[in-house]
Amino acid sequence: MALSLAINDLDAGYGAVKALRGVTLHVEAGETVALLGTNGNGKSTLMKCVAGLVRPTRGSMSLTLDGVAHDLTRLSTEAIVDLGVAMVPEGRRLFPRLTVKENLMLGAFRKAARQNIDRNLALAFETFPALQGLQGQLAGTLSGGQQQMLAIGRALAANPGLILLDEPLEGLAPSVALNVEDAILALKERGTTMLLVEHNSEMALRVADRASILELGTVVASGTAAELSADTALVHRYLAV
Numbered sequence: 346m347a348l349s350l351a352i353n354d355l356d357a358g359y360g361a362v363k364a365l366r367g368v369t370l371h372v373e374a375g376e377t378v379a380l381l382g383t384n385g386n387g388k389s390t391l392m393k394c395v396a397g398l399v400r401p402t403r404g405s406m407s408l409t410l411d412g413v414a415h416d417l418t419r420l421s422t423e424a425i426v427d428l429g430v431a432m433v434p435e436g437r438r439l440f441p442r443l444t445v446k447e448n449l450m451l452g453a454f455r456k457a458a459r460q461n462i463d464r465n466l467a468l469a470f471e472t473f474p475a476l477q478g479l480q481g482q483l484a485g486t487l488s489g490g491q492q493q494m495l496a497i498g499r500a501l502a503a504n505p506g507l508i509l510l511d512e513p514l515e516g517l518a519p520s521v522a523l524n525v526e527d528a529i530l531a532l533k534e535r536g537t538t539m540l541l542v543e544h545n546s547e548m549a550l551r552v553a554d555r556a557s558i559l560e561l562g563t564v565v566a567s568g569t570a571a572e573l574s575a576d577t578a579l580v581h582r583y584l585a586v
Contacts, residue, residue: 348506355404429506441485452499469498490521
């Protein structure tokens with residue numbers, strides 16, 4: 346599934362509060378692009394716009410799938426998911442009273458995923474082998490790291506063309522965070538297209554091809570991960586490292 350994302354001059358907000366101001370961002374097929382910046386600068390709002398959870402007030406968002414462009418500003422969240430966009434939300438948002446297997450199956454509800462459930466579940470277990478032996482366990486009883494693995498696994502079960510990862514390392518112990526980072530790198534090696542929001546800018550710049558820094562809802566810097574990592578003044582000014 347060849348899928349790319351183009352966001353141009355996007356404004357969005359909540360009532361009178363404008364969270365995004367003229368944001369332009371492109372994610373090409375097979376790329377990992379990171380959104381960086383301190384809390385409250387619009388990163389999660391941009392992810393929600395792509396997923397159809399927040400409607401922009403100006404600008405355009407286009408998802409190109411196998412050469413056909415789709416205007417995301419005109420589509421429902423369900424229609425966007427049907428195009429192959431899967432979101433791993435901040436805070437995981439699992440169904441705690443359902444089992445690991447049931448949570449994974451809910452990720453595979455769209456038609457394209459249902460046709461290949463066994464293959465998609467196998468990918469989830471290949472990416473996170475620890476989930477294989479936990480299929481009958483309630484999601485609410487898992488550790489934080491296991492829950493994050495399940496949240497990403499649920500996205501994989503949707504057979505996505507684009508994965509939106511919102512703070513995947515949030516609240517994880519360093520050793521567990523490294524496991525999740527390794528899994529993201531493995532997905533990248535498979536050619537998975539990803540848009541990543543991560544407060545841990547060092548990790549984000551390790552796994553990303555390119556990155557953009559948001560401040561007060563505006564893109565203040567963009568470039569390859571290597572370029573941004575090498576600009577120590579930029580990192581200290583905007584990323585509080």
